[in-house]
Structures are given as C-alpha cells and as structure tokens.
Amino acid sequence: MQGIAQLAVEEALRAGADYADARIQRLACEELTMQDGSLVRADAPEDFGLGVRVLKDGAWGFAAAPGTHKDLAEVAPGLARRAVKTGRDLGRLRTKPVQLAPLEGQVGEWSTPVEEDPFAVSLEEKLGLMKQADESMQGRDEIVSRVVNLSLRREEQWQASSEGSQLHQVLVRSGGGLAATASAHGVVERRSYPASFSGNFMAGGFEVVRAMDLPANGGRMRDEAADLCSAPLCPEGPHTLILGGSQLCLQIHESVGHPTELDRVLGHEVDLAGASFATRNHLGNLEYGSSLVNLQADSTLPGGLDTRGWDDDCVPSGSWPIVKEGVFKGYQTNREVAGAVDESTSRGCSRAESWYDPPIVRITNLSLQPGKMSFDEMVANTEDGAIFADSVRTWSIDQRRVNFQFTCEVAREVQGGRLGRLLRRPTYQGNTTSFWGSCDAICSAEHFHLWGVANCGKGNPMQVAEMTHGAAPARFRGVQFIQ
C-alpha cells in the first residue's frame, strides 16, 4: 500500500504538482443495534480507497476513488493527474497562494493500544451482552423503546508525501451504550448510559465495552426515564448549575472546541458551520473563563478518539493549552493556517473523514483539567435550589459560538447538601465567555472521565470526525434556565 501511495505522489509531481500527498485508507466496522430485544441493525461495513491531494499554482486539488488492492495501483496515476488539473483550473482565483508550515518528512508506524481485539470477540458473546443490557431495561409500562448499541471500528491508513513522509497507522475504537425511552402523561423522556446518542466511545479494544458494564446500569436508566415523565419541569430563572461530565463534554466541544479552530476564524467555514468570536486579536488576552478553567488540547491522550501518531498533513501529535488559567492561549491548526497566527509549525489538527474527503481542521482531544473538590463535597457546599444536570438531550449554538442553549436528559435539585428530586427537561442558555467565567469549582481527578464524540459534523460537504473531551463535574453560578 505504501508503494501505491508513493506512486500517486510521484505521478502528481510528474504532472506538475508543487506539493502532493496521498492517503490510502481501509475501514472496517461492526455496528449492532438491539431494539426491544430484537437485533434491528447488524451491519459490517468496509470501505477502501485512495485520496490524492496536491498544491498546484497555489491552489489545492483533490481527487479520490475506491479500489481493490489490485486496481488501486492502476487508479492512482489518473487520480494524481486529475488533482493537478483541478488545482490548475482553480489557482488563478486564489488571492494568495496556499502556503504550508514547514515540516520535515515523517516516517513511522503507530497503532492504538488494544487489550482485546474487538473483532475477535465472538458475535454470540456480543449479542449476549446486548441481550442482558436490554433485559435490564424491562419492567416498567412507561418504557416505549429500549435500545442497545455496540460500535467497533478499525481504520488503517497509509500516507506518503512529496516531502518524504511515509506513515502507517492503525486506529481502533470501541464503544456502545443503552437508552430507555418512556412515554406517559403526554410526556416523552429518554435516559441514556453512559452517554446519549449511541453511548460512549474510546480508542481501544473490547475492554472499553466491558468496562461500561451496560447490564448493571439499564435498570437505573429505565426508572429515571419513567419517573421523569411525571417529574416537574426544571424551574426557570437563574440558578447555580452543576454539570456532569457527559454534558460538559458537549459544552467543551461546542463552546471551546469549535471556536478555537483557526480555519473558522479565518472565514473558511462561514458558508455552513460558521465563524468564531475567538478572533486573532483575542489570542493571549481574552478572559475565556474563570482562573480555574484550564483546557488542554492533546492528540496523545491515552484513550482519546483523536489520539494518533500523525495527522493527515503528516504532522506529529502533541499537547498544548487552549485556555490556561482562564485566558485564551491557543488555536487548533493545520499546516495551511498555522502561519496566520505566526506559528512556525502546525498543531496537527488536519483530518479527513475518509479517503473520500480532503482534510480540514478538526477539533482534537480537548479536556477540562480537573480541580480539587470531590463531587460529594461540591454538592454539600452548594445552596438549596441549585440544579445538577447531565446527559445531552439537545443542543444549539449560534454561528459565532457565543449564544448557546442546551437541554439535558436529566436534572436533580440540590436540597440540604444532597441531590434531591428529579427535574424534567433542564434547558439552560448563556454566552460562552460569561458561562465559563462563572465556573467556581471543578471536581478532582478521581471524577475525571473521557467522553467520546463520534458524530462531529463540519465542512461542506459535511464530514464526520471523532474526538474526546475529558471532564470532571464542574459548578457554574447564575446560569439562566428557560422552559
């Protein structure tokens, strides 16, 4: 495969490319969904193909096609020539040529550490586990839907570039979850474990799924979903909010991850995903949050969905602060945009969904660093009437990533220093920097967990990427709730 990628690069250079890279990717997945005890999705998708990217006359050209092992070598030269032609057709419209941050050729291999190959675990065992999880959600009349998911993915990629890079990477991720939906009294409520929208996902093997212990948690989800149907609506007005880690994952993703993608700041995403309030004049001086807020980007994070050896620009992985002690310190960049903030090297955030897509700047693993308080201590030291909320139900944020409104699956009222009655449909809204500025406590490292985002959409045409956000529960003051 490496030879075919190199062949594509060489053909592109022969056709006149100023720069070229090629990615061959083979993807294998296993997707299982059980609904109400029946296996309603049993799919084993595989995909395989080649994408060739060039710079010609200051513009990108990209061409891609699927192939078998045999015919990719036949396809590669033609793709390379097509990519060069596209660059040539479009170069005259560039107001300034694309310039890449310098990089020495990279050579190496990288694989996700895996304890238990997820594809080697028998189907019978997987389905048995799902059946147990499904049965754990049975027993309440209010439940109208029980869903259990398992999702396993292995991505193998060969990269070559005209700068001498030769890379081979194997990324494995596993995950799953369960969800119980209840309908009663004209109200529909869902509870999900360990996270909503198909569960949680981490880099690793089947040990990730086993550690979730789905069957032990279905009964609690069933009861909470059913009980929420008769719970009062979460009260309106300003309240202290304690956010659980799964909801903080979304908060980090939408209000820190996306606004600090430098391509958004430069206007490359304005036509669909939008722009960013975190413009370059704010770098180094914007008070993004309170002094407790430290957000670290890290594409070397063990278990992270964007943990890899190199990105799709062949840039090595790394770790750097985005927000340090509340101050905006860094962007997520690729080789094309790094120079716009006078950085001599890319942060390595260039990724494509597959061989079919050109790479774009993506959020990498980005985590809220833990504080010092235990969760019990945090609740005990919070006033009556405060709200604890967790698990994403729905989300919306404006195109500059300032005004957000998020709804969680579940909330509980703080009473007497403990979590009390269930509250339905907690919906809070705010302004990104004011919200993070109101953070006055973060739980300690023992409460810190990794939450995988397996469905991040960006680009036009849209591409899906995966990344992880680590978080421990955190407290925010004066948050506005609406009904």
Place this chain on the structure above:
Amino acid sequence: MTLLSSDHALEVCQALVKASPADETEVTLQSEEDRFVRFSPEGPSQNGDRERHSLSIRVRLQSDAGWKEARATVGTFGESETRAALGRAMALAGAAAPDPKRLPLEGAVEIPGSAPHRPTQDHSFREKAEWIERAMASCAEADLAPAGLARTTVYSRTLVNSAGRVAEGALSRAHFSLTASPTDGTGDGGVAEQTHCDVGCIDADQVIARAVDRGRRGRNPRLLPAQEYTVVLEPLAVSSLMLFLGYAGFGAQELHERRSPLVGRIGERMFPDGLQLHDDAGSADHPGWRFDGEGTPRTRVPLIQDGAFGQPVTDARWAKLLDLPNTGHSAPQPSSSGPSPENLVMGAGMESVEQLISGVDNGLLISQFHYTNLIEPRDMILTGMTRGGTFHIQGGQVGESVCNLRFTQSLVEALTRVSGIGNRPEIVGALFDGEIVCPALRIDGFRFTSATEL
C-alpha cells in the same frame, strides 16, 4: 469518471443474489460522482473530484421462530470483496435471534425510470470557477468577504432481491451557495443558495445578487429585545423548521412509540386550510428516489392537508403493525430507524414575499436559521438562531438589520398561527441534512428567548 452503467450494476447485484446461500437476499448498489469547490475570502479553499460506491448485502435466514437477518456493506464491487461482505452478513445473521415480526421480502414492482442529468454530471471545475469568480468580484466591490460552495453530484442506485424485485434509478443535484459577510466584522453576512436537479437551472448571478444585497444591508445590526414577533420566514428559514417534522414527526414508528406530534392529532383541524405538506418523490422540480430501502415504490403522502395532520408514512413492517398502507418509506433494512419522509413539498400560497411583509406592523424578516434542534418531540419544541440576514419590519416595510435572535418555539403551535404563505416555493436545505421544496411563511407570535450582539 463515470457512474456504473445500469447493466453493470444489475449484473453485480444479480450475481450476488444468485451466489447467496441465504433463504432471502437483497443487494443494493449505489454509485456517486461528485465535483465540488468550496471557497472562502482567499478563493477556492477545498475541492473534490471523486467517486465512490456502496454495495450493501442483506441476508435473511428463516427459522420456525422467525427471520434472522443482517447486512454488510462494502465500498467496492470486486468479486472477492463482495463475497467477503456476503460472508460477513451471513455470519451476523447466523448469530442473530429470530424476529417473528419480520415479513418475507416482496417481489416485482414498477418503478418510473430515471437517469443522471448529463449536463449536471459533466459540469466542470472551470464552469464552477466562473461562478466563484463572479461571486468574489461582486463581494470585493461591496467590501464583503465571500464563502460558499459550488457542487454537482449524480447518483445511481440499483436494488435486486431474491423474490424477483428489481428497482433502479438515478438522481442529480447542482448547488451554488454564497454567504457575503462584511470584511470589518460589522455584520453577520447575507446568505443565498440554489439547488436543482438541472445545473442549467442554477442562476448563479441571482444567488450572488441576493447574498450581496443582504450582506450590504446587514451591517451594524441593532439589538432588539427577545420576545414574540410576527415573522416572515424565507424558504431557507422554513426548511430548518419543517425538516424536523421529517426527521422526527411523520413516521409510523414515532407515532407508535407515542413520541410524535401526530399522537392524538391526526385529522384534527388545527392549521390554516392553505397549509399543505406532502411527501412526494415524484415532484417535477425536485425528484427524489422513487423507491425506498426495500425497493418499494414511494407514494405521494399528504402529511398536512385540509388543516389537519394526515396519517404517518410507513414501510412494510410498520404498515402491517398499524394496519396502514405501505407508503414506501423504509430505511434500508434491518434498521433501528423507522420509516420517514425524505421528499417534503409544501404547497404554494397566493402572496409574494413583499405582500407577506406588507402585512406586518412590527416583526422580523428572517433569511435562515442556524443549528436548529429538537427539544421536545410531542409539540415539536425547537430552538435555533437566526442567521444570514435578519431585518426589522415596521409598518409593512423592511427596515434596519437586527442582531441575531434565538427562538424557542413549538412548531405545531407556530403552524397553527401561519397567517400567510408565499407564492414562490424554492428547493432548500438545512444544516443537518435533507432538502425541502417550500415557500416563505408569515407566522404570528413566534417566540424568541435570547439575542446576541451581532
């Protein structure tokens, strides 16, 4: 670069059905050719000249306790890869528990013929560059920063099953969009787009003129209080709302699970008589796939008619469960997703957008909503932000630009308060997915719950 010929696709599918050891087999092969150029203030920023295939094999094993079934998909159609996919599907089906509710596959059907639109398929990068060049020049003249997409895509799909069903079709799409934003950051920008199955029907200059006009007028917006307003929603804004009814409202499964706005409301006169919504894959201006994920012909389904919600869309399984006709809206099976409409078409009204505006004393003209999402399914409570040009209407006249506002509003309730329907439907999409043919709408008492400063 060419799509697979109909004969070649049919040959691949039939060979796999024949080779399958399963009791029942269904094979679907979709091919796609795509050319796109995305552009930003510095010119073309991304592009793609690409093709892909997706071959999906569904196998079913019969037992006394019901059908066991599974699917495997592969991105190529070489013999060794497709046979491997067949093996994976058989292994998965063998391990599945039998489901007594599954029905046998159905046989032959008549599907209206369709072919890729050749000029759309052949539309070149140079032709796209001409659109983009004009957009960049117009934006530069107006001191606006351009961002947009020029794209043409053609698809073909063939489905063959072991019960004798053969369904074939093709789709074509051309799209041009432009967002024109003030270079000094003093406004959100103006947005316009066109989508059509015939690239010759894309009027790039009209898209450019509209976006530039909105971008020019959108500078220095004024902050208005978040409260209820009468709104005139242009088609792009209407799409963000109505597509949620397609995602989560009109399917038989959602109705059965009591999480649909149809629960207890089918046939109840709630909406103005002029409000008409159908699912219609045969729409002349915007044709969709004429068969569903099981090869069943898609029928035209009235979803809102005579002021009331109609029956939900179904597939074979849900039609039998609910004793309704099979409307042909299945996802590829097996699937946890129930049937859903994919080709929403709203009926046109009698008024121009100008006439809709003239009936508003104090309200808002809204071009687009950003990141609309569903809070509550039974009343379809949605939230989202205005974007791409929001203007104050006073005394029936469009006035100054206003800062973006967030709405939190029940769509069901909003549709009961439609007070005007535009006479020019457009083909438009939304952030998450899907397209709809819809006109502008005027809605009274639309609830906004917060605002931004831009």
